[in-house]
Amino acid sequence: MEIATWQKPKRALKVQFRSQTQEEEATVNLTPLIDVVFLLLIFFMVSTTFDSTSELKIDLPEASANEPAQQNQMTIMIDPQGFYYVNGKRLQNQSAELLLIEIHRVIGNNRDMPVVIQSDAKSPVQSLVTAMDTVGQMGLSRLSIATTKATQ
Secondary structure (H helix, E strand, O other): OOOOOOOOOOOOOOOOOOOOOOOOOOOOOOHHHHHHHHHHHHHHHHHOOOOOOOOOOOOOOEEOOOOOOOOOOEEEEEOOOOOEEEOOEEOOOOOHHHHHHHHHHHHOOOOOOOEEEEEOOOOOHHHHHHHHHHHHHOOOOOEEEEOEEOOO
8 A cells, every 4th residue: 555645845935025114205285275275265256345336536638739630540529418420420329339330331441540539528438438448349459539738
């Protein structure tokens, strides 16, 4: 009878454990701080109230210097009732749309044409602001506001 003998394996398995000796660098993450700052900024912007009513007393200006009038320019005059006159032609009503159409008809494609706005001292300020806004919508940048010569 044969007895089975145990034989040693030819290859032994070695298990190696690595110890973590590397220390991680301590850093401060700024992302949450920036998020909090932006949230505070948004909160203060939303919660702030703005005073939408204001009253201004203005006197329309007078100037002492006279500049010579240019030949190739557009003139917008505003009478005391707030009606517009574009190059001497009175518009039918005081709407900004009609003023925009008339300005477009006069200037055509010439976006470099100088514009002079002459407003009566007793004309509504809203009419002057509407005329300036309409000129700005057309992309005209050469705008002048005519004044009267100061009396002494």
